[in-house]
Structure formats: structure tokens, C-alpha cells
Amino acid sequence: xxxxxxxxxxxxxxxxxxxxxxxxxxxxxxxxxxxxxxxxxxxxxxxxxxxxxxxxxxxxxxxxxxxxxxxxxxxxxxxxxxxxxxxxxxxxxxxxxxxxxxxxxxxxxxxxxxxxxxxxxxxxxxxxxxxxxxxxxxxxxxxxxxxxxxxxxxxxxxxxxxxxxxxxxxxxxxxxxxxxxxxxxxxxxxxxxxxxxxxxxxxxxxxxxxxxxxxxxxxxxxxxxxxxxxxxxxxxxxxxxxxxxxxxxxxxxxxxxxxxxxxxxxxxxxxxxxxxxxxxxxxxxxxxxxxxxxxxxxxxxxxxxx
Amino acid sequence: xxxxxxxxxxxxxxxxxxxxxxxxxxxxxxxxxxxxxxxxxxxxxxxxxxxxxxxxxxxxxxxxxxxxxxxxxxxxxxxxxxxxxxxxxxxxxxxxxxxxxxxxxxxxxxxxxxxxxxxxxxxxxxxxxxxxxxxxxxxxxxxxxxxxxxxxxxxxxxxxxxxxxxxxxxxxxxxxxxxxxxxxxxxxxxxxxxxxxxxxxxxxxxxxxxxxxxxxxxxxxxxxxxxxxxxxxxxxxxxxxxxxxxxxxxxxxxxxxxxxxxxxxxxxxxxxxxxxxxxxxxxxxxxxxxxxxxxxxxxxxxxxxxx
Numbered sequence: 232x233x234x235x236x237x238x239x240x241x242x243x244x245x246x247x248x249x250x251x252x253x254x255x256x257x258x259x260x261x262x263x264x265x266x267x268x269x270x271x272x273x274x275x276x277x278x279x280x281x282x283x284x285x286x287x288x289x290x291x292x293x294x295x296x297x298x299x300x301x302x303x304x305x306x307x308x309x310x311x312x313x314x315x316x317x318x319x320x321x322x323x324x325x326x327x328x329x330x331x332x333x334x335x336x337x338x339x340x341x342x343x344x345x346x347x348x349x350x351x352x353x354x355x356x357x358x359x360x361x362x363x364x365x366x367x368x369x370x371x372x373x374x375x376x377x378x379x380x381x382x383x384x385x386x387x388x389x390x391x392x393x394x395x396x397x398x399x400x401x402x403x404x405x406x407x408x409x410x411x412x413x414x415x416x417x418x419x420x421x422x423x424x425x426x427x428x429x430x431x432x433x434x435x436x437x438x439x440x441x442x443x444x445x446x447x448x449x450x451x452x453x454x455x456x457x458x459x460x461x462x463x464x465x466x467x468x469x470x471x472x473x474x475x476x477x478x479x480x481x482x483x484x485x486x487x488x489x490x491x492x493x494x495x496x497x498x499x500x501x502x503x504x505x506x507x508x509x510x511x512x513x514x515x516x517x518x519x520x521x522x523x524x525x526x527x528x529x530x531x532x533x534x535x536x537x
Numbered sequence: 538x539x540x541x542x543x544x545x546x547x548x549x550x551x552x553x554x555x556x557x558x559x560x561x562x563x564x565x566x567x568x569x570x571x572x573x574x575x576x577x578x579x580x581x582x583x584x585x586x587x588x589x590x591x592x593x594x595x596x597x598x599x600x601x602x603x604x605x606x607x608x609x610x611x612x613x614x615x616x617x618x619x620x621x622x623x624x625x626x627x628x629x630x631x632x633x634x635x636x637x638x639x640x641x642x643x644x645x646x647x648x649x650x651x652x653x654x655x656x657x658x659x660x661x662x663x664x665x666x667x668x669x670x671x672x673x674x675x676x677x678x679x680x681x682x683x684x685x686x687x688x689x690x691x692x693x694x695x696x697x698x699x700x701x702x703x704x705x706x707x708x709x710x711x712x713x714x715x716x717x718x719x720x721x722x723x724x725x726x727x728x729x730x731x732x733x734x735x736x737x738x739x740x741x742x743x744x745x746x747x748x749x750x751x752x753x754x755x756x757x758x759x760x761x762x763x764x765x766x767x768x769x770x771x772x773x774x775x776x777x778x779x780x781x782x783x784x785x786x787x788x789x790x791x792x793x794x795x796x797x798x799x800x801x802x803x804x805x806x807x808x809x810x811x812x813x814x815x816x817x818x819x820x821x822x823x824x825x826x827x828x829x830x831x832x833x834x835x836x837x838x839x840x841x842x843x844x
Contacts (some may be wrong), residue, residue, distance in 0.1 A: 378827040380782025390804040391563030474683045475789045498695045508684040516679040
């Protein structure tokens with residue numbers, strides 16, 4: 232009877248349940264624990280979070296309008312009075328342009344990756360789930376696009392759409408979805424043979440429900456891990472395309488466009504190009520290192536290799 | 538093998554036909570045209586533009602233009618550049634050669650640097666050598682090549698005055714673009730060599746060789762490296778395809794008159810005939826490179842060899 236009194240003690244019981252609940256095994260919690268022990272990945276995460284915040288609030292805090300020209304104050308060096316990072320050849324405040332440039336680059340990176348992730352996941356899921364001719368058609372298309380260099384397709388697509396950020400987003404999204412489709416297809420190929428899928432089928436679930444409720448949660452992890460690499464790829468691609476005049480058009484400042492505009496002043500005013508360049512490098516390094524960390528957490532087999 | 542070749546050739550022809558139609562249409566649907574500022578003076582009058590379009594046949598429906606174009610191509614006539622009237626055959630010869638010189642130099646540089654460093658990093662795993670090499674690799678993959686180009690130009694051309702900042706086609710002018718084009722490939726190859734070496738360093742046959750008393754350097758260079766290089770070399774085909782993409786950027790920055798430079802220029806200037814021929818040329822090149830990659834992969838790994 233003594234045991235029962237313990238069970239009847241409602242407060243004790245509830246606190247025990249709460250403790251168990253708080254320490255329950257969870258994939259997210261494990262991942263967070265692993266990630267927090269990986270110093271490099273944590274550094275990457277800090278950089279990425281920092282630039283995300285800058286992209287969100289930065290332009291609102293900018294001291295000047297990004298397009299405002301003061302020709303008498305042109306080409307001021309960094310740390311000049313009133314212009315922390317100096318001014319460009321038209322006397323526009325470099326810091327204000329940089330803040331907006333970071334927002335544009337981040338938005339292009341996230342936007343294209345969101346498009347690519349969604350399309351890639353759907354296509355990969357269908358190809359891996361239905362196999363047969365569906366797979367042959369879809370995968371043939373995926374392999375074709377996957378085999379082509381991003382910049383080549385982007386240049387041709389932008390040739391059709393016309394230079395500008397819209398063209399860049401469509402072009403980069405159009406190419407990068409193939410990468411997600413390949414990964415998801417491979418995962419689904421293996422997963423659909425698992426018992427839980429057979430069990431769902433035995434319960435009379437339809438294809439759509441199996442794909443969305445049972446397969447999707449299992450593939451979304453690796454797709455998200457790839458996401459951080461693809462954001463980096465998209466940021467570099469946008470910068471490169473803007474640099475050769477196919478991306479952001481003046482006076483809009485994307486990081487690549489700023490490097491391009493500054494490239495004519497390298498000898499005496501190199502900061503016009505070097506500062507946005509350093510920002511891109513930091514951002515891309517942060518994303519890549521974070522991606523490596525996430526991969527180690529979600530796919531420990533690859534740890535230390537590659 | 539014969540049926541494989543036939544299938545593959547058919548596939549390539551199909552892709553090329555589709556791409557030629559798509560590119561032909563795409564270029565013409567974009568805002569602006571050769572007469573809208575691409576080739577003609579942007580301020581020229583409406584009459585001059587219409588006269589130009591009529592003379593060049595650009596006022597006809599796109600499908601009519603396509604079949605006329607196809608007729609010329611079948612007869613071996615690639616046409617002339619709208620921008621300066623140069624026959625495209627001539628452009629093709631010089632620009633393809635320039636691109637090949639640049640691409641092969643870059644490929645050579647990346648292997649000469651990456652393979653020894655990758656081996657060293659694997660053998661000295663987790664020492665400062667390894668960490669330095671891998672840190673360099675991460676940096677090499679993170680630095681956008683056009684920015685690397687600017688930085689190298691800043692130091693070696695503007696500050697030190699050792700190398701020209703752009704142009705073609707003397708060896709000194711080749712150095713900077715080739716280095717920039719090689720950068721990412723070097724980083725990727727180095728990481729691959731290292732991981733591939735690590736996979737084989739503890740194989741049974743390696744232990745047997747050591748037990749036999751073979752000097753360590755011979756074990757590494759003659760036996761482990763030979764196995765480890767298979768995936769690295771079979772990736773060359775894919776690397777060739779990537780190089781095409783980077784070459785578009787690098788050639789444009791350094792004004793290196795290659796295929797990529799001319800393609801970007803002709804797309805921006807709406808020089809249709811040039812853009813059409815050069816984009817198809819690059820597509821053929823990438824398809825062939827990918828095909829080569831498939832074959833090389835099969836040769837390196839007999840388990841997946843194509844039937």
C-alpha cells in the first residue's frame with residue numbers, strides 16, 4: 232500500500248513526468264548538443280546569424296540613402312568624418328550601400344534556395360517513390376541540369392529574361408533544384424522499402440499521405456543540411472553575375488555589383504571592392520562551415536572525411 | 538558498346554536540337570535587341586532601327602528566322618557577328634584555342650598543387666600540416682573567384698607591377714587568369730585526394746606491404762596513391778564542365794578573348810548569331826565532358842561499367 236500512496240502523491244508524480252518529459256530523447260536536442268560542441272560550426276552559426284540580423288535591420292539603421300550622391304564628398308577613405316567606411320566615386324555612403332547589399336545578397340541566397348528546395352524535394356520524392364518511367368523521365372532531366380555549370384545556364388537564362396535580380400533568382404533556382412532532387416530521390420529510394428512504409432500502406436494510407444506524413448520528415452533533414460551550402464552557392468553566383476553586369480543593375484547595390492563598381496578604382500581606393508569582398512568571403516565561409524557542422528551532426532558517417 | 542554509343546549520340550543530338558530552339562527563341566524574346574542598343578547606337582531613330590531589322594531579317598517571325606538559320610547551319614555557314622561583321626568561323630578558331638590554353642593550364646596547376654598537398658595532409662593527418670592545407674582548401678572554396686582575381690591584380694599588377702592585369706596571349710598574361718581559374722578546383726581536388734588517401738591508408742594490402750618491409754614512401758606513393766587517385770582522375774570530366782562555368786567569369790574579368798568572354802559579351806550585346814553558336818559549342822563541350830566522366834568512372838570502377 233505504501234507504493235500506492237507514492238503514486239497517489241500527485242505533485243511528486245507530476246514533477247517526475249515533467250522531468251522525464253524535459254529530458255526526453257529528441258533529434259533536435261541531440262543535434263543541438265552535437266552542434267554546440269563543434270566550435271567551428273558554432274562560429275559559422277554565429278556569423279550566419281549576425282549577417283541575417285544585419286540583413287533584416289541593417290538598412291533601417293543606415294546613416295544615408297543608398298543612392299544619395301554628394302559629388303563633393305566622393306572617394307573618401309574609411310573612417311572619414313560622417314562616413315565610417317568612406318564613400319564611392321559618386322559620393323555615396325559605402326556603409327549604407329553595404330547594409331542594403333547584404334540584405335539583397337541574403338535575400339537572393341535564401342529565396343533561390345527556398346525555390347530550389349521546394350521543387351527539388353517534390354521532384355525527388357516523386358521520382359524515388361514511383362520509380363519506373365516517372366523516375367526515368369524526371370531523373371533524366373535532373374541529371375541533365377545537374378551536369379551543366381550553373382553560370383553557363385544562368386548566363387543563357389538571363390539572356391532570355393534580361394539582366395537583373397529577377398533573372399538571377401530564376402536562373403540560380405532553376406539550376407540548384409536538381410541538387411536537392413538527387414539527394415531526396417536517393418533517400419526515398421531507400422526509405423520506401425522500410426517497414427514503416429509497408430505498415431502505413433497496410434493501414435490503407437494513400438500515396439500522397441505516405442509521401443507527406445511518413446517520407447517527407449525523414450528526407451527533410453538532409454535537404455536542409457544541403458540548404459546551407461546552396462545558399463552559399465547562390466550568394467556567390469549572384470555576386471559573380473552582378474559582377475559581369477548580368478545581376479543587380481545600378482544604382483541598386485548587391486555585394487557583387489559593389490565589387491564591380493569599385494574594381495575601376497583598385498589602385499588608389501581599393502576598399503570600395505575589398506570591403507564588400509571580405510563580407511562575401513565571411514558570409515560564404517560561415518555558411519560552409521555551418522553546413523559541415525550540420526552534416527557531421529545529421530550524417531556522422533561522413534565525419535572527418537572530405 | 539555499339540548500341541551504347543548510338544544511344545548516347547542520339548541523346549546528345551536530341552539535347553542539342555532542343556537547346557538550339559530554346560536558345561534561339563529565348564534570345565529573341567528578351568527585352569531589347571541588336572537594334573535596341575545592343576549593336577546599333579542606343580539613340581538611333583525608329584526608322585534606322587526598322588531598316589536594320591529588315592536588312593538582318595529580324596522583322597520576320599521567330600520560327601521563320603529559325604528555319605532560315607537552320608538552313609545556313611546545315612550548309613556549313615555559321616554566319617557573321619552582328620557587332621562587327623567578323624565571320625563566326627574565324628572567331629570560333631581563335632577563341633576556342635585561347636580558352637583551351639587557359640583551361641588546360643588551370644587544370645594542370647590545380648593537379649600539380651592539389652595532389653601532393655592532399656597526400657601530405659592525409660599522411661600527416663591532424664597535424665598542423667593537415668590543418669593548414671584543409672584551412673586553405675576551405676578558404677579556396679569560399680573566396681569567389683572574381684574577387685580573388687581583383688585581389689591578385691591589386692597585388693601583382695598594381696602594387697608590384699610584376700604581371701599584366703588583363704589581355705592576351707603572352708605567358709605572363711596567362712598566369713593570373715589561370716591561377717584564379719585553378720583556385721576552386723585545387724581546393725576540391727585537395728580535399729578529395731586527402732579523403733581518398735585516408736580511405737586506403739588502412740587497407741589490408743597496405744598492411745601487407747608494410748609487413749613485407751617496403752619503405753613507407755614507396756607504400757604511400759606507389760600503392761596507396763595509385764588507388765586513391767582513381768576517383769580524383771575520374772572526376773576530371775566533371776571538372777572540365779565546371780571550368781566552363783568559371784571560365785565565363787574569369788575570362789570576362791581578365792579580358793581573355795576566349796569562348797566564355799565572347800559568350801557573355803554577345804549575350805549582353807544581343808549579338809544573336811555569335812551567342813547561338815558559342816552557347817551551343819559550350820553545351821556540346823559540357824555534354825562530351827560529362828560523357829567522358831561517365832566512361833572514366835566506369836573504367837575506374839568496373840562494378841558499375843556500362844553494358
